[in-house]
Amino acid sequence: MTRYIALRFLQAIISLLVVMTIVFMLSRLSGDPVQLLADISASEEQMEAIRRDLGLDRPLAVQWVNYVRDMLVFDLGESVTSRQPVRELIWQRLPNTLQLGFAAMAISIFIGLPIGIYAAVHRGSRLDGVARLFAVLGQSMPSFWLGVLLILIFAVILGVLPPGGKESPTSIILPAFSMGYLTTAAIMRLTRSSMLDVLNAEYIKLARIKGLSETKVIWKHALKNSLIPVITFSVVLFTLFLGAAVVTETVFSWPGLGSLILDGVRTRDYPLIQGGVVVFSAIYILANLLVDILYGYLDPRIRLA
């Protein structure tokens, strides 16, 4: 287990270095950064000075080492458009992204779990069918379009929820739901199949033969064991939400890290893109590492496909 964790950890570090290198290369590909920083009227000498200040006259390998060192101590530079330190901008936005992720997770679990249990206990019932249809539809629905539909229905037509932003406490409902929709279906299917596995186990048969009431069999004996994979999967959900953050935050103008990065992309604010992507990827890779360790720890048989 220690060896497994150590290997995964090493791999996570390499992954992060790969992301950093991709971003580094892209910044060199996207043209001369000095021209973005300097005034249009800057003379050749002034540009040369900026270049020396930024260390851009050094060999590429030295630049790379300096860049990685800066990233590791969170020296992320200054945003070109807002002139604020990138670190602070990220710090302001990050809690919103995490908040949205947790809200979406809560929605998936609170809706998906009961339906999944019901579908397993009443296998082949109408709700079981509806639940499976819901799952298939969920997989096919573009999440950004679902977001647009939700805005249309709840904000424009019914006018009960705000269409975007983060001004009122109810603002989080639509983005969280649009993110959690897909994973609700996943939680539901997982609960259903894991519950069905458990319901077929010998000890459940014994409990029934013993004369326990069906309610007791399900709630006391079956549920506990069938929840293990579901709980583990909830952590996987979080990585999925991080992956979906850019799109969902953009649809709902949610002030998170994803929309911050996209703003950077739109204004070609390179330090912002660079810092945002590296911090975001670090969190994502860390969450993935946690998932791997958790899976390896709880159930050595389970490996992500």
Place this chain on the structure above:
Amino acid sequence: MAVVVLEPPQRRPADWIGLAFRGLRQLPLLPSIILAILLITAIFADIIAPHPPTRGDLQQSLRPPVWIGESVSETRTVVAGRAADFLTQISVAEAQKEIEDGDARVAGGGELAPGAELEFLRQGGSWEYILGADLQGRDVLSRVIHGTRPSLIVSIIAILVAGSIGTTIGLIAGFRGGLADAILMRLTDIVLSIPLILIAVVIAAITEPSLQNIIIIIGLLLWPRFARQVRGETLALKSQDFVARAVVAGSSGLRISLKHVLPNIVPSLLVISTLQVGYVILLEGSLSFLGVGVPPPQPAWGLMIAEGRGLLQTAWWTALFPGIAMALTVLAVNLFGDWLRDKLDPRLRQI
């Protein structure tokens, strides 16, 4: 001594026809119909679409779908002389002109006189523009029809790219084993642990947005899914007798990989590819939606939804229909992929 003559099983041409026919009969009906319509639409978009997809008629700006009638957008009070407040009042002369242009009418059908209420009309739908028009007056239906093209082109070519890279890497890793396997599989794990959409957004933003670039980006990010599967299958096949015999017969590693292993992987490759098409369509849609995919004014579903998002208050149809097209397509592809998987390789259920 008895001589056994092994005759190779003969397959008459008629068998193939029968087989094809039986296969066709077993196709899942609904997904196949949707996919057939989609393919025809993509190929003959120029003939089917009633209007050019990129050129608009500003006269038609935001015309609603055909089933929506004329509606009153605002009312102003007609006043004698000049209107003091342009938002609520209008002069008689101007009102007269609006009525003549067909843009407004007097409320209740009364005479145009100071004190009357003038109702401004929003044009209703027409059969010319069945699903309405967008802000630039471009026909939504035509754009939805032409939007099938980038979706299908990107998903098919990107999957071919990802499939070729992934299969090559998976074959080498599985067949070679040892250090090559270790390095290639770690590389696969690393690419899998990177937030895909985010990196795609950034790469797409820095390179000029174009169909070609999206294909390359998606292809480069998607190959690990293929590599993992192919490696696993290669490992399983490697231990089988026919591979061992090929080794004994002196076949080279390359020959065994291509002639003996690869053909046995084709069914599952087909299944994974089909199951990925839906995912790639959604990915391309997301990139276009974020403004780093298919460049405007080209018609792409994601792009249309992005344009429609800002118009939800006035013109919901601009965002609704491309989304329906996209959801239907992905649904059909997914159902078809599920069917193909159950048919060819039920073991892949886990994916």
